[in-house]
Amino acid sequence: MAGTERDPFHRRVLEKSGAIFAVATTIAIMIGGLVEIIPMFTAKFGPEHLAGVKPYTPLEVAGRDIYIREGCYLCHSQMVRPTRAEYLRYGEWTRAGEYAYDHPFLLGSRRIGPDLQRVGGKYPDAWHFEHMANPRATSPGSIMPPYQWLHSQRIDPADVQASVRALQRAGVPYTDAEIAGTPAQLAAQGQEIVGRLAAAGIKTEPDREIVALIAYLQRLGKDGRAAIAAGATAPKPEAPPKVQAAR
Amino acid sequence: MPTGHESVAAAAIRPDESGYDDDIVKMFFAATVTWAAVGMLVGLWIALELAWWPANLGLPYTTFGRLRPLHTNAVIFAFGGNICFTGIYYSMQRLLRTRMWSDAISRFHFWGWQAIIVAAAITLPLGMTESKEYAELIWPIDLAIVVVWVAFAVNFFGTIAVRKVAHLYVAIWFYMSFVITIPVLHIVNSLAIPATLFRSYPVYAGLTDALVQWWYGHNAVGFFLTTPFLGLMYYFLPRAAERPVYSYRLSIVHFWALVFLYIWAGPHHLLYSALPEWAQTLGMVFSIMLIAPSWGGMLNGLLTLRGAWDRVRTDPVLKFMVVAVSFYGMSTFEGPMMSIRAVNSLSHFTNWTIGHVHSGALGWVGMVSFGILYWLFPRVWKRPLAYPSWATTHFWLATIGIVLYTVSMWAAGLTEGLEWRALDTAGQLKYPNFVDIVHQLNPFYWLRVVGGGMYLIGVIMMAWNFIRSASAKAVSAEAPAAA
Numbered sequence: 026m027a028g029t030e031r032d033p034f035h036r037r038v039l040e041k042s043g044a045i046f047a048v049a050t051t052i053a054i055m056i057g058g059l060v061e062i063i064p065m066f067t068a069k070f071g072p073e074h075l076a077g078v079k080p081y082t083p084l085e086v087a088g089r090d091i092y093i094r095e096g097c098y099l100c101h102s103q104m105v106r107p108t109r110a111e112y113l114r115y116g117e118w119t120r121a122g123e124y125a126y127d128h129p130f131l132l133g134s135r136r137i138g139p140d141l142q143r144v145g146g147k148y149p150d151a152w153h154f155e156h157m158a159n160p161r162a163t164s165p166g167s168i169m170p171p172y173q174w175l176h177s178q179r180i181d182p183a184d185v186q187a188s189v190r191a192l193q194r195a196g197v198p199y200t201d202a203e204i205a206g207t208p209a210q211l212a213a214q215g216q217e218i219v220g221r222l223a224a225a226g227i228k229t230e231p232d233r234e235i236v237a238l239i240a241y242l243q244r245l246g247k248d249g250r251a252a253i254a255a256g257a258t259a260p261k262p263e264a265p266p267k268v269q270a271a272r
Numbered sequence: 273m274p275t276g277h278e279s280v281a282a283a284a285i286r287p288d289e290s291g292y293d294d295d296i297v298k299m300f301f302a303a304t305v306t307w308a309a310v311g312m313l314v315g316l317w318i319a320l321e322l323a324w325w326p327a328n329l330g331l332p333y334t335t336f337g338r339l340r341p342l343h344t345n346a347v348i349f350a351f352g353g354n355i356c357f358t359g360i361y362y363s364m365q366r367l368l369r370t371r372m373w374s375d376a377i378s379r380f381h382f383w384g385w386q387a388i389i390v391a392a393a394i395t396l397p398l399g400m401t402e403s404k405e406y407a408e409l410i411w412p413i414d415l416a417i418v419v420v421w422v423a424f425a426v427n428f429f430g431t432i433a434v435r436k437v438a439h440l441y442v443a444i445w446f447y448m449s450f451v452i453t454i455p456v457l458h459i460v461n462s463l464a465i466p467a468t469l470f471r472s473y474p475v476y477a478g479l480t481d482a483l484v485q486w487w488y489g490h491n492a493v494g495f496f497l498t499t500p501f502l503g504l505m506y507y508f509l510p511r512a513a514e515r516p517v518y519s520y521r522l523s524i525v526h527f528w529a530l531v532f533l534y535i536w537a538g539p540h541h542l543l544y545s546a547l548p549e550w551a552q553t554l555g556m557v558f559s560i561m562l563i564a565p566s567w568g569g570m571l572n573g574l575l576t577l578r579g580a581w582d583r584v585r586t587d588p589v590l591k592f593m594v595v596a597v598s599f600y601g602m603s604t605f606e607g608p609m610m611s612i613r614a615v616n617s618l619s620h621f622t623n624w625t626i627g628h629v630h631s632g633a634l635g636w637v638g639m640v641s642f643g644i645l646y647w648l649f650p651r652v653w654k655r656p657l658a659y660p661s662w663a664t665t666h667f668w669l670a671t672i673g674i675v676l677y678t679v680s681m682w683a684a685g686l687t688e689g690l691e692w693r694a695l696d697t698a699g700q701l702k703y704p705n706f707v708d709i710v711h712q713l714n715p716f717y718w719l720r721v722v723g724g725g726m727y728l729i730g731v732i733m734m735a736w737n738f739i740r741s742a743s744a745k746a747v748s749a750e751a752p753a754a755a
Contacts (some may be wrong), residue, residue, distance in 0.1 A: 035524060040440045043432035047448055050531060053496075054453045057535035057558070058460075058487055061551055065480045070548060072479040090471065094399035096337025099358035102621055104445060106544040110693040113701050124478025129403050132482055136621040136688075137322065137336075139706040166707040170321070170328035170335045184468065191467035195475055 075122025077252040080197045081244065083207045084214040087185045088241025090133070091234050095172060102133035103142045103245065116143035116250065128195050136157035138169060145245040150218055151225035155202055175235040182208040182232075192228045292365040294652045296378045300358035301648065303386060304641070307354055310393075311346030313729045318343055319724050323717035333397040337355050341408040342396040347633065348406060348496060350389045356500040357385070357424075360447050362648060363507040364431060367441045372497060373430030377423050384420035388413060400470045404485045405674065406492050407461050411472045414462045421455050421704030442523040446503030449531045453495040453506075461488035467516040479547050487538035494534035497637050502530075502569050505597065508644045509576055512589045518575035526568025533562050536559045540611035541735025544619065567602030573597040588663035592643030594673055599635025618693070623713070627678045634674045634727055642734060649738060657741035669730035676723030684716035 039046055064070035081089060086230055092098070105111050109119040119142050123129055133140075147161075148156075155162050158176060160169040186207040193199040203210075215231025222229055229236065321327045321336045328335045361378065365371060374376050390651040391413050395401075409417070416633060428451050432444070463485050464472035474481050510517050517523060539547060539555025574597055577584065584590045606628050610619045646663050650656055657663065691709045694702035703709050 036439070040445075041438055043429055043440065043448075046440060046445065047429070047452060050445070050449050051452055051456075053528060053532045053661060054449065054456065054535050056532065058456075060412050061485060061536065061539065061554060062460075062480075065483055065548075065551070070550065072546065072548060078467050093403045094400060095332075095335065095397075096401065096403075099337050099340050104545050106617070106620075107543075108617065108693065109699075110695060110701060113695075114692070114704070114706075119546050121548070124482075124546075127478045128473040128476070128481065130478055130482040130485065131403065132542070134405060134541065134621070134625065136692075137710075150505065158433060164707055166711055168322060168325045168710060170325055172332075173330075174333075187467045188471065188473070191465045191471075191473050194465045194475060195473045196676060 028081065033040040059142035070123070075125070075249060075252050077121050077255070078122055078125050078248040080126045080192075080199060082214055082240070083185050083189050083210045084237050085244050086188050086192065086241075087211070087234075088179045088237035089131075090185075090188060091175065091238045092241060093129075097133045097141075097199070098133045100133075100135060100137035100169070101139065101141045102136050104132040104138065104144045111140075115140050116246070117253050119246075120249055120253065121250075123246065126192075126197050128192055129199065138167075141242070141245055143246040145243050145247040145250075149225065149235070150221045150239050150243065151227055152223055153242055154227055154235060155230070157235055157238065175238060176229065176233060176271055178234045179230075179232045180234055180237050182211050185211060275382075284612065285428075285502070291365075291371050293372050293375055293378060294362070294658070296375070296382060297358055297362045297373065297648070297652050299382050300361060301395060301645065301652065301727070302646065304351060304354040304358050306387065306729075307346055307350035308638075308731050309728070309735055310588050311343060311351050312724070312731055313345040314339055314346060315719065316724050316728050319717065319721045323714060323721050332399065338397050338399055338401075341401060341405075342393060344630060345396065345408065346358070347393050349392070350494065351641070352497055352552075352637055353385060354467040355644065356450065356496075356504070356564070357381070359504040359508065359644055360428075360500070361505070362652070363443055364447065365439065367444060367507065367664075368431060368435035369437050370431060370435050373427050373434055377427040377430075381420060381424045381427065384416070384423065386738050388416055388420060391416070392428065395470070397583055402462070402472065402474070404461065404474070406488050407458070407485070407488060410470050411462070411464055411466050412469065414458070414464075417458060418455060421451075423454070425451050441506070442517070442520075442527065443503040443506040444497045445527050447508065447709075449527075450495055450503070453491065453499075453531075453535075457488045457491050457495065461485060479542070481541055481544065482545070483539060483547060483551060486541035487492065487535070489534055490538040490541060493632070494530075496633065498534070499531065501637055501640055504644060505569070505573050505640060508640075508647060509573055509593050512587070512593060512643065512647050513577050513583070515576055515578070515579040518572050518578065521682060522568055522572045526565040527573065529565035530569070531564075533558055533565060537562060537611070540616070540640050543611070543613050543616040545587065556611050556613060556616075560608045563605060565610045570597055570601035570604070573600075588667050589643045589647045591664070591667045592639045592670075594669075596636050596639035596643060599631055599639065599674070603632035603636060618689040619685060622685035622689040623681045623716070624689065627681025627685060631674065631678045634670070634677060638727070641668060642670065642731075645734065646739075649741065655741050655744055657737055658744060659737050662737050666730040666733050669726045669733070673723045673726030673730065675728065677720055678723075680716040680719035682712045684720075687712055687716070 056164060105115045105118045111118065133231070151162055156164065157172045159171055162165040186204060189204050189207055191198055193204060212231055215236050218236050219231045220227055289363050310739050317327065318339050332338070362373060392409055395410055395413065396408060400410045428447070432440070463475045464738060465475060466472040506517060508524065536558035537555055539551045540559045541558065543552050558687070574594070577590070577594065580590070584594050609615055610628060687710050691703045691712070696702045
């Protein structure tokens with residue numbers, strides 16, 4: 026039988042008690058996570074800020090929810106890596122601050138299709154409208170399935186309002202007035218897109234899911250691109266400028 | 273010299289098994305086989321969708337974007353979860369020489385877990401998802417997972433408390449790391465603000481959310497698909513080989529190193545992102561260190577077979593286990609290599625990752641599970657296999673299937689990875705049109721369908737074999753026909 030006095034510590038104590046073994050295991054598995062995750066909430070070690078990045082509009086939130094529902098992120102990344110080839114193919118590499126209001130993050134892990142971080146403004150609204158109905162009409166040879174139901178299904182303003190409110194609780198700085206005005210904002214931005222589509226000869230209505238998705242896709246990477254172009258990579262709030270520190 | 277793992281050898285004598293609850297083992301066994309077939313069928317379907325897009329069927333519920341989470345959840349939590357529970361309920365009663373602490377909780381655990389799986393199978397095709405990989409299930413299901421898991425943990429620790437063996441065998445350590453770590457990962461990663469019954473938003477934003485997710489995601493691999501399976505290996509491999517575990521000391525060192533190091537490796541999923549540099553570097557360094565404890569487990573498994581290698585030629589159970597442990601060794605070497613930034617810049621976002629995951633999932637998790645199922649069947653159902661030779665056929669179908677799968681995905685991954693970055697002499701993109709690259713992958717996608725199809729046929733043969741065998745008359749109390 027085990028447990029004589031000559032037994033080593035681990036055998037005498039650790040492997041003899043379910044409770045002690047459980048506590049030791051818990052400590053062992055907690056350390057790495059704590060060391061990596063907690064600093065992310067500090068200004069010094071966390072993701073860098075980027076001035077000029079604003080929260081999504083209600084219509085863009087609705088579009089983002091559709092993007093999540095359809096699992097777009099499973100084939101399209103939103104993360105341009107800092108290499109020459111990616112710069113040429115997609116544009117500016119992604120800065121941390123661009124994701125500031127992304128609940129959840131949608132970086133993706135596979136590029137079955139191309140990255141979408143800089144897709145905002147790359148194509149006209151009509152291109153996206155056609156692309157979702159028949160991907161091969163705009164991208165010959167694409168293996169993407171068609172999403173024609175987006176063109177008939179409608180978004181529910183009350184539902185979007187609930188999303189915006191939940192996002193506010195999660196930390197996105199929407200004002201209560203903005204949340205109250207969600208239905209009006211949805212209609213106004215939807216109408217803008219419908220107008221641009223009409224100019225291209227496409228007839229649809231502002232509350233269709235495709236309109237919300239277009240709003241989201243056209244927003245992607247835009248704030249970041251503008252901020253980077255303006256050289257607005259802000260220093261971390263708590264870090265004093267290096268020159269000053271030297272003096 | 274005593275190995276320190278006498279308990280498993282002692283259990284091999286099996287004085288009296290009548291007091292153990294083997295009905296719960298049978299229930300989880302049946303669920304394992306069922307969900308294996310379902311989860312892999314969905315996997316084959318989405319593989320076909322990439323090879324031939326009309327297989328998306330033009331319906332919202334059957335697009336790749338909605339079925340991929342169904343596939344991953346079904347194979348990880350339904351197939352993987354149920355085989356872990358099958359093996360844990362069988363082995364821990366024998367290792368601790370006591371019946372499970374509470375039969376009622378065992379049943380609650382079983383039905384609760386199956387209900388969660390069914391809920392996942394309904395909600396995911398409907399597009400209800402939180403979008404975090406392997407944590408897609410909506411918040412009400414997340415809460416149900418916590419309740420069922422806590423019940424399982426109470427039963428698990430209750431059984432340890434009433435055990436009749438003083439020393440805890442290494443398999444129990446690995447099971448314990450599974451029971452403890454999974455709820456920690458699940459709860460922290462799933463913290464969210466509900467908007468409706470079906471939708472919620474995580475409390476974390478951007479890269480913090482990404483880091484928490486990959487801390488979860490990588491350790492779902494570590495503590496759902498690795499440590500419980502190592503525990504199963506430590507029980508079932510010595511039993512099947514009828515040899516004691518090679519080294520007690522090695523099992524101690526590699527257990528503690530593995531559970532401590534694994535948790536740090538998550539950020540290797542975010543290399544070259546805008547995640548702070550220090551976190552990326554920590555993820556890479558700890559991933560490389562993980563080779564040591566991973567190979568400790570592989571070596572302890574393979575060396576346990578010393579003196580039993582002749583039986584690998586004839587015993588399908590050992591065949592499955594040897595190939596499983598070998599794939600464990602290969603994928604735990606490949607993983608750290610892919611965590612090196614330079615390699616990752618090529619492999620990330622490509623099919624190489626998919627190949628890597630499947631060499632672990634099909635090769636390690638799948639094969640060790642099949643070995644355990646074939647070993648367990650005659651022991652819990654008290655019947656021989658109806659078609660013993662089918663087990664060997666299954667083994668070869670699975671092995672060749674995995675090779676076709678991983679080789680095709682390596683080739684596809686290298687092709688796209690190299691072409692995405694290829695520049696011409698003028699310094700411009702050599703393949704500026706993304707779709708041109710996608711097209712070159714088509715033959716590899718078809719090859720993957722073939723490999724995955726072979727693997728699935730093997731699973732269906734196994735299921736049919738079990739169904740036919742179980743419906744036959746009981747022949748003997750101990751008739752390991754396949755062994």
